[in-house]
Amino acid sequence: MSLKVGIQAVLMSAALAAGFGAPEVQAQAKFSDYVQTQNKFEHKHIDDADVLVFLVPELAEAGIELPQMWDAATRRMIKAALDLEGFNGEQGQQVELLALPGFYAKRLWVVGTGESLSRAQAEELGAGLAAQLSDTTESVVVHAKGYSEQQIASMAHGMDLRNYRFDKYKSEPPARPDYRVHWHGDNGDAAAMAYQQTRPLAHGMFVARDIINLPGGDGYPQAIAELAQKAVSNYDIKATVYTPEQVKEMGMGALYGVSAGSVHKSYLLVVEYHGGGDEAPLALVGKGNTFDTGGYNLKTSGSSIVRMQTDKAGGAAVLGAVMALAGKQSDVNVAGVVPLSHNLISETATLPGDVLVAGDGTHIEVVNTDAEGRLILADGIWFARDKLNARAIADIATLTGSKVGAVGRDYSAVFSEHDELLEAMKDAGETTEELVWQLPLGPYKGIIDSWLADVQNVGSPGAQAGARFLQHFAKDTPWIHIDMAGNAYSTSANGIHPAGGNGYGVRLLTEWVERVNSSD
Structure with a gap:
């Protein structure tokens, strides 16, 4: 019997192979399930727009220059209001004017963008605009003359990310944002092309957020594997699912043992995108524990256990990143490996002190x-x-509370002895503002030694013990570990993230893969 079952996703059609249009076509099939807003990049006059956003860089001595198409009286009124507010274009400044006489928009927002506008800052600016738009908004014009097509695309991308909603369990879900945004820049075609490159990344984040938000009773291992297969079906991605019987047959006793107490046994999901010839893949390995009670070491905090569906956030990030890379047709071979488990208590559950045998033959004492x-x-x-x-391998997981104690929730902790992987990860974090902070792997000699078996699964310091444990299985393969505990969930809407699972790691891993691949 073959160990592999699963699907080969739909192959690219001739239209996909044609070039620029491919990312749009690939992401389009399901993108509209998440976002009803539309972005237009042609310079077109819009009568009676609900909002006109006028972007202004931080000013020197020259002062603000308003479009000459606006009549003189309107320009004087706007300048007087800006002077009164002390507006000088600093990042975060905004002045709103309503019902200007003879003006073609109902509202004017003059927004400062600072001296420079990085990718992350542009995304946050777009998200901020989306957060302010009312439910009745139908049309928005953004005056972005002088801004690059990449900056404009990033602003539109930020709006998309903020407009995601998870309303599956709402009996009467509020209407999702549904408006048109007209971006008036210097090169509409180039901005449109740049925006299309962001859509697979957004789609990957949306799918990751869906996976994180799905409650444990519905989001068990088989359900997540099937959701993933459906999500990648319009991408050039090979998806393979290993069933519990196959996981056990292959000797993956560590994975199998975590779900021993649940009727929902462990699965292994593997998603592969080949865009880089015959080169060996970069591998992303993400923790997919679909719900974590703690097992017999039961979590006793109600506020902690109620959010344990987020324990699959690392696996969600891996799936989303592979989708983004495939949708962008990146020139790389990448494989996503997501072990899926359901950590419950029953008469068949793994007990403290039991010994599990991993796929490489390591005997693990489960302390x-x-x-x-x-x-x-x-x-x-x-x-x-x-x-x-x-x-090379990067693993990502909501792994330890010790990480939160060490670096909080604004950073992930990273561990590696490979400088090139670390530098690429730090750069990726700076670019995406999914920041990382390196913690030491050593010396910490013997922290996972076991008198009973080869290794044990805990030690002190806690974050280092987790990293040391994982390093044992990477052996001599270049490897980096990302502990994203505390980063996966937003208690309230903030920046590019609505409340709930935020898709942390999708952008970080996507950027990291491209950086590592380009440096090889």
Whole structure:
């Protein structure tokens, strides 16, 4: 019997192979399920627009220059209002004017963009505009003359990310934002092309957010595997699902053991995109623990356990990143490996003190059943190294509370002994504002030694013990570990993220893969 079951996603059609249009076509099939807003990049006069946004860089001595098409009386009125507010174009400044006489928009927002506008800042600006638009908005004009097509695309991308809604469980969901944004820049065609490149990334984040938000009772391993297969079906991605029987047959006892107490046994999801010839893939391995009670080391905090559907956020980030890279047709071979488990308690559950045997033959003493993420990642990393022959591995997980204590929720903690991987990750974090902070792997000698087995699954310091444990399974393959505990969930809407699962890691991993690939 073959160990592989699954689907080969729909192959690119001739239209997809034609060039620029491919990312739009690939992302288009499901993009509209999430976002009803439309972005237009042709310079077209819009009568009676609901809002006109006028972007202004930080000013020197010259002062603000308003379009000459606006009549003189209107320009004087606007300048007087800006002077009164002390507006000088600093980032974050905004002045609103309503019902200007003879003006072609109902509202005018004059928005400062600062001395420079990075990609992340442009995305945040777009998200901020989206957050302010009312439910009745139908048309928006953004006057963006003098801004690059990449900056305009990033602003539109930020609006898309903020407008995501997870309303599956609302009996009467509020209407989603549904308006047209007309971007008036210097080169509409170039801005449109740049925007199309952001859509697969946004789509990957939307799918990741869906996975994170899905409650544990509905988002069990098989359900997530099927959701992932459906999500990638319009991409040039090969999706393979290994069933619980196959996981067990392949010897992945660490992964299998975490779901031993649940009727929903462990699966392994593998998604592969080949855009870089015959080169060995870069592998992304993401923790997909679909719900974590802690097992017999039960989580006793109600506020903690109620959010444990977010424990699959690392796996969601891996899937979203592979989707983004495939949708952009990046020149890289990348494989996403997502071990999926369901950590519950029953008469068949793994007990504290039990010994599990991982795919590489390592015997693991399970000192704490709530340190389950590293168990499933161990077999995921082994699979990436042994079965996929990955040239480098990055794993990502909501792994340890110790990480939150060390660096909080504004940074992920990263561990690696490979400088090129670390530098690429730090640069990727700066670009996407999904920031990382390196923590040491050593010396910490012996922190996962076990008197009973080869290794144990806990140690102190906690974040380092988790990283050391995972490093054991990467062996000599270049490897980096991302502990994103505390980063996966937004308690309230903020910036590009609405409340709930935020898709953290999709942008970071996408950028990291492209940087590592370009440096090889």
